[in-house]
Amino acid sequence: MAASHLLLHLFLSLLTIKHLLAAQTTLFHGGFLLDVTKDPQTLQYTTHLLIGTPQLHTKLVVHLSGQSLWLNCAQSSSSRQLVSHGSLPCSMAKSGAQILVAPTICDIHEENPITGSANFGDLAEDIVTIVGDLGSAETVERFLFSCSGENLLKGLATGAKGMLGLGRSKIAFQSQAINNFDIPRKFTMCLSSSSDGFILSGASISKSLSYTPLISPNGQDGYYVNVKSIKINGRRLALHDGGQPVKGLEISTVVPYTTMKTPIYETFTKAYATAARSMNLTSVAPVAPFGVCFSSQQTVPEIELALQSELVKWRIQGRNSMVQVSDSVMCLGFVDGGLDMSSSVVLGGYQMEDHILEFNLGTGMMGFSRSLLMEGNSCSNLKRTLVSNPTESL
Known part of the structure; x- marks a missing residue:
């Protein structure tokens, strides 16, 4: 009887392991999905990341061409580390920019394209916890970002603490995600007029582009x-x-x-x-x-x-x-x-x-679909399909 219970337990454990492995592989080979919501007042598109220790639920405005991730660092984090000038991350962030005076802490250029204001912020590194909608466990990696002043937040959607840059620089969020998670150099974006948009890193989801x-x-x-x-x-x-x-x-x-x-x-x-x-x-x-x-x-x-x-x-x-x-x-x-x-x-x-917009940084190409609405579809429906059937191509 005990042997039967042991075999049953082993069988169930194998099923559980198989399910977990399937869930990991359905994350588009390591990719992940971020929710994107349209703010009705500013018409900006926002997403959230869990940053620091303790985890701070951080609202960020999506900036497709943004060259970095920047946020206001008013709340302390025990896992945050400032990046020193002359370090490899600092050199990567500066991308060959001329430095006239060498500070102790690496400072990089930040910009708010909504107001046109800009300044320099301290480059820092902290834990970012990725929680997607595809049923996987949390994924934790360290990301570089710059700490902005309070004045740079002017014009952003209510509650936003910074901007998520998806540009082609070495420290843009997407570039760091590619390196941290070893995913293909591409991301897919589907914007919605409500809370049902998304950004999917490391994957293609449509063959009809x-x-x-x-x-x-x-x-x-x-x-x-x-x-x-x-x-x-x-x-x-x-x-x-x-x-x-x-x-x-x-x-x-x-x-x-x-x-x-x-x-x-x-x-x-x-x-x-x-x-x-x-x-x-x-x-x-x-x-x-x-x-x-x-x-x-x-x-x-x-x-x-x-x-x-x-x-x-x-x-x-x-x-x-x-x-x-x-x-x-x-x-x-x-x-x-x-x-x-x-x-x-x-x-x-x-x-x-x-x-559907696919930005393939590996091939230097942009893919785009016709309006999903013309096909009786939407970003909202597509997102639900991805969550329930992550391996399905549309």
Whole structure:
């Protein structure tokens, strides 16, 4: 009898071990998932990390092109260590920047792109606990980040303590995650208008993506792609930036709506209004920050961005082009960025919502899906599928 109980216990233990191993492998070969929520007041996308000892539930604004993870270090942590100047982590963080005066503690440049403010913060290292939605145990690793002053938090979503940079620098969060967890050099992002967005590190989740190269116009940091042309209802626009053709399109999570330099915006909105009138849409007084608004109707002109070639197209339709500002008024979700923009066109968060975006740092390519809404799907549904069936490709 005792032997039978022992065999049963051993059998159940083997099943448990098998289940745990399966749970680990379903973490996309070491990848992990972060929840992303849209803040309704600021329209920023936020996530959370557990940082330090004791663990601090830290709310961070997602900055796709951010070159580092920075946060306000007002709360103490027994596991936090400041990084000394001249150390290997400091050299990695500085990335060859000229140092005129060598401080004792490594200080690095921090930036808040919402307000445009910047300063230097002390580089530190602390424990980050990754808790995903894929059923695995907690994963703990040490990450580098900079400690910001309280003033740098201005303009961030309520409760946010810093920014999660996903850029291509050596100390951006994604770069550190790749090194810490030995995962593929890629991440997938799906933004939602609610709390159902996510960032998935180290994995691809769809085979139905179009791909275009990531570029670095004039050596700029961040994520940029070529844009060959912009069409409205199939009609190609002649767009120029200071007499030159528009070359790079910047992808941004901190710009709420797609933003264009004034000459480009004027040409674009004039053509859109013409196409809208031909579809019998009625123009109404604009509602800030938008410049073109209509009486609410069902069908609106289609916007098409031809990226690497005329065959690689990003279509912006309905939900991603129009913003419902009242029961009777909808506005074109594109804004005038003035003449001082560093980029000609910045693709904003609203236009990316409910699209799969894959950033492959290994191949230097960006993959993107058509709108999930056009297929009766959404980031919310996709996230639930991932949680319940992590190995399933969509």
